[in-house]
Amino acid sequence: MSDSSTVLKYTPAEMMIVVAARALAGVRTVFVGVGLPNIACNVARYTVAPDLELIYESGVYGAQPARQPLSIGDPTLVTGAISVTSMADLFGLYLQGGLVETALLGGAQIDRYGNLNTTVIGNYDNPKVRLPGSGGACEIAINAQRVFIIMHLKKRAFVEQLDFLTTPGHFHGGTSAQELGIASKGPQLMITDKALFDFENAEREMQLISLYPGVTLDDVVVEIGWQVRVAETLSETAPPTTDEIALVRGRLSSGKQSGGTGEA
Template sequence: MTDHTPNEIMTIAAARLLTDDDVCFVGIGAPSAACNLARLTHAPKITLIYESGTLGTRPAVLPLSIGDGELCDTALTTVSVPEMFRYWLQGGRITIGFLGGAQIDRFANLNTTVVGPYDAPSVRLPGGGGAPEIAIHCGQIFITMAMGKRGFVDRLPFITSLGHGTGKGSREALGVKTKGPTQVITDLCIFEPDPETAELTVTSIHPGATREQIQDNCGWPVKFAAAVAETPVPTAEELTVLRDLHARTKAAHAA
């Protein structure tokens, strides 16, 4: 079983980055699928934390929101949101923050606030929630987003969550000591910040995707690493576990 969809390889490639030792602050949607896939395959000891205060969560189905009862029901414990942010997040106890966004720029800054002018936007998005804090206080950030010119834009109308600002050194100039985004996993490829400039650079291309396809779905001139890898094809186990997870989720939410 090697046939897969672009979203499946995005989720699987993201899951592979996680280990048993990680304490992961999980976003809803694609980040949640990736983190739980890792937990159900190669990283059973990973600690998953959701913004609502659930620690050591082991959901059987993917949550609809941070308020989904599945998270609290399957958590080791649940703490208050102020404790979650002040003690766990701001205290530097979370190794990985897993985020998504409506828009991203070449320095991995994220927008989840507005499209268009802030005072008169063409689209008002859900907002940042805890993402701005997650972006600066987790040890490093992984971002999962499907590629497209509506999402991968040359210039953000609003920065909700800090990536690498205007380039290398921007985070440090603001007093931020964490690494920020180190991986951007898409349905076509994986980006990493260039060591010299912090601009997102393609380091791995998924099977079947091309450089031309990546550029056609990005709003800025894409840079490619000197040696670009090919993302390993999903295994039968990875696909089976991921599909079973989505099937259980669909059935649970349809009930």
């Protein structure tokens, strides 16, 4: 693969995928779902994390799907897998055993401490929208060594107060999650389609660390339901390269295989 830095036109979603892939540099094990996180993981395997092992909630470890999976129950996830086991064994032996280095999660709502809601919008007993619920997200978040969150930056999603706490992040901030016995280090990165955030402060509060090309601070602030914390050094994220965009649009998104690894 060349080191070309020529920039193509790209969408915000493609930028988000590329940033997520770069964040996986050197990672060995990642718990991942379908959709954008799955594409990001496969981009990482071709670029910054060639030894990355993909783990799926359905019981597949080390998957090399022949195409983009439609769900976590898609039979294509078995392709080239190191191990296929029950969900109970995957969660009990791999996840709770501390063998998952990084997890990629998303949600319908997130607050300043990285807590997630995937249960309801509105009142729990009479919600505006009833969402799929936790699935394995809560267990993944509290047992994976660290968590990366990937979501589109929208004010309806970045809220001061969650309608329901489905998955704990840094809970009330500071050391409150550890005081509850949560083993995970919690959310480390918040990857969006406009900017990148981390939680590297004593309060474990989401803070803006990098703007994507062409995005202003005002563009970010207007989409967040609380006063945005900005890191002392605010950088600009490098745009995708032609190689990264080609991976996202080509053999990964289209389901074509290349080489001996067989990723979608």
